[in-house]
Amino acid sequence: MELFDAAFLKELSALHAALLRLRGSPGEGVARAGRAAGQSEFRGHRPYSQGDDLRRLDWNAYGRLGKMFVREFERERHEHLTVLLDCSRSMAAGTPAKHVFARHVAAALGFLALKAEGSAALFPGTAIEGGTRVGKWLDALRAAEPVDDGTLGPRLKAAAEGKRAPSDLVVISDFMEPLASVETLTSLSERRSNITLVQVLSPDEISPRFSGGADLLGLEEREELRLTLDASSLAAYRAELEAHLEALETLCARHGWTYALAPTDTSLRALFTGKLALVGGAA
């Protein structure tokens, strides 16, 4: 079955058009500021606070007023979007499979970025630029099938330890693993990367619908776990899941990351006009 069929491509176009109607085209902003695309637009001053980049101090204002102010700019419209897609075996679960939905989200992110004259890179690949290169972006995503060695942790670590910190990093995963691996991304925050975590879960994962005796086969671990599930144990599962999601959300909030929970039955339009409204080319 084609991952990005005609209907999906039509949906991407419709999504792009809808977002333009909602927020206006990036060209309008550039013309209004009279600046070249990709440059920052000065927005104003704010008092200096500890930890601010000293390079943004307005020394003229300090000389005139004797107080330290920091210059603030509008966010760059044409950003370099990096998508880190979780290709672990756990993403193969769900109906539809989580990796299908994850690649649809990634496709939409890249599509919007490219259409906004930006670039998109599928980590650890190279960046693709230009609105006409959407096909190449989709090809890259087609190849990103779940694999046995696609575990998220090492990939996050590689991204965090890369020489160049991506300006916008979107990690799409189910994040069903210890959060210690996610915390490696804090080094990217320190390097001024905007980080967004999109957590893709299938409805069955959020609320299992089976009960009784079950031999659970973990696709990622390739192991079985025998459990007898009753109402109390399912409630306990949901409690454990909610605790995990809450911990992830708390981690994101602490580091200023954007967090979006994206069940696979969510529509792209709802996702991009909601939790992902300010991410990359969608903004």
Next chain:
Amino acid sequence: MTWLELPALGLLLSLAVLAWLVFMQRGARRVEVGTLFIWRKLAARPDARRRQARMEPLLWLCAGALAFGALAAARPALAQPDGAFIVAVYMERLAADGVEPDAADVLARAREAAPEAQLRFYAATPTGHSEIDETLTLLAPGTIAEELAQFRARSSQASARLMFLCAADSNAASAGLVLPRVTARQDGVIFGLSVQGRRVFVRSSGFGAPEIKGAALRGARSSNGETLREYEATAAEIEITAHHLPPIRLKQASGVRIEAGGRWKSDAHRALLAALLANSNYRQSAPGDIGLDVGAPLRIELWRGSATDLAEASVSFDSQHPLFAQLPLSAFDWLGDGLVLAPAANERVLLSVTRDGQAAGALALLSADGKSLRFAGDPFARAPVAAAALLLDNALGVLKGERPSEAAFYAVVGGLKLPSERAAFAAPFEPEGSLDVSSSGAAALEELAPWLALAGALLALGAAWLTR
């Protein structure tokens, strides 16, 4: 033991339900999940881990408790390999030599009474029937009451008891079914035989007469269904053939040799000796086993006293001694010879003389070893012949232990084994008691069911402890 008990079936059904639940537990469906990350946290929760760890033993304990309960409810009085119940069969003896003439008939009747049962026989002797003797438990021979007591004790594990008795016994009927040992009244069964001299006395049941060779019937009398016949031996060997008995053979016993000498030579003495030889198995021979006034291993000695004035003397004796049994003492002139014996310290005085209140000596003495009987004079010569013959008969009886007149001329060849009087008079009667296997089984259940129930309860307790 039967499974056709509603409680047992119910518990077995519960066991099946439990087995189904276990099957459902084990036949869990396979569900693919992306990762076990959350599920492992769930399994690692203390309550889930405890539930997981205890599930298997809990199931086994529940299954065990149900199984024991079902076993107990199934009344496992007898755990038979093939599921049949055991009926213990007591067979009272008819024969004396261990070969029961109608054992096959008893076996058939036992099978008829308990057609589905395994029969286990109990008797005091082997029956001679191979099929019965295969399962025979030997009891110590004794009275019917003793044998039945043994039978009850040793057949406590049986489902029921069946007893073939010679006579009805209401006490025995309380333990099971009592059937008559015979189907027709016994008749002509010899249960007593004795020989006195040449006379053979035969006691038998009913009026049936035995066949006898070598003896002639002298008389018979019957009372209460018992007949006593008296035969006179006419040959050296007698053979008696009767119902349920192998032929009884009697042969003339070897005679006692008697030798006469000394002063035992008068006509009166010879007449006495001739009468003795004619009416006993004594024969005159030298050397003899018994000597009349002559040296022999056993001796009767005459004229061994010393002359004494016996005027005004009186005689005293031990009336209980066999020498004086049925003896007309007044027929003897004990003092006429004027002789008395001086007893030694270890000699027994049988007849003594007293004068003026003083012991004047003995008229008859028995030696300490009992082999010599001494008379002071000769009481035989002057006494009437009949009285003298009785005295001689008694005197020889004192030495031999058995009077010649009562000594058997004939002895049974090969020993005598006769049926008991009870067996001889065995007769049919109405069956008593019952062969109620179920109620008998219930009695056995009382022995086992509590233990099984206890085991089941302990297992259930263990299961309850696991679920705490």
